[in-house]
Amino acid sequence: MNNLEKIRLELFSLRQEMGWEKFHNPKDLSLSIVLEASELLEKFQWLSNVEISIKINDEIYLKEISDEIADVMIYLIYLSDVLKIDLLQAVVEKHEINKARFNKGHS
Numbered sequence: 879m880n881n882l883e884k885i886r887l888e889l890f891s892l893r894q895e896m897g898w899e900k901f902h903n904p905k906d907l908s909l910s911i912v913l914e915a916s917e918l919l920e921k922f923q924w925l926s927n928v929e930i931s932i933k934i935n936d937e938i939y940l941k942e943i944s945d946e947i948a949d950v951m952i953y954l955i956y957l958s959d960v961l962k963i964d965l966l967q968a969v970v971e972k973h974e975i976n977k978a979r980f981n982k983g984h985s
């Protein structure tokens with residue numbers, strides 16, 4: 879079992895333990911992804927790329943960013959489960975589409 883599968887199973891058992899299934903519908907999970915992505919974006923609000931490149935050396939700041947990235951991923955895992963979508967397979971397939979699109983423009 880890979881690490882992603884392991885954490886998926888742990889997320890699902892936490893969901894069951896907490897009784898969150900009733901809240902986990904596609905609309906609210908999609909909303910949650912956007913809200914967590916907004917929290918991620920908030921970490922960079924008002925900062926220039928230069929300021930960010932300096933601030934990123936602060937371990938606490940980087941951990942806050944890491945936590946928001948994780949929140950987005952957690953909701954992606956829950957949403958893909960509810961929709962019975964294999965998340966990794968979806969990424970692989972979309973990557974292939976993007977590669978083909980990119981190669982087309984540059985051939």
Ligand SMILES: [Mg+2]
Pocket residue numbers: 914917945946949
């Ligand atoms: Mg968050």
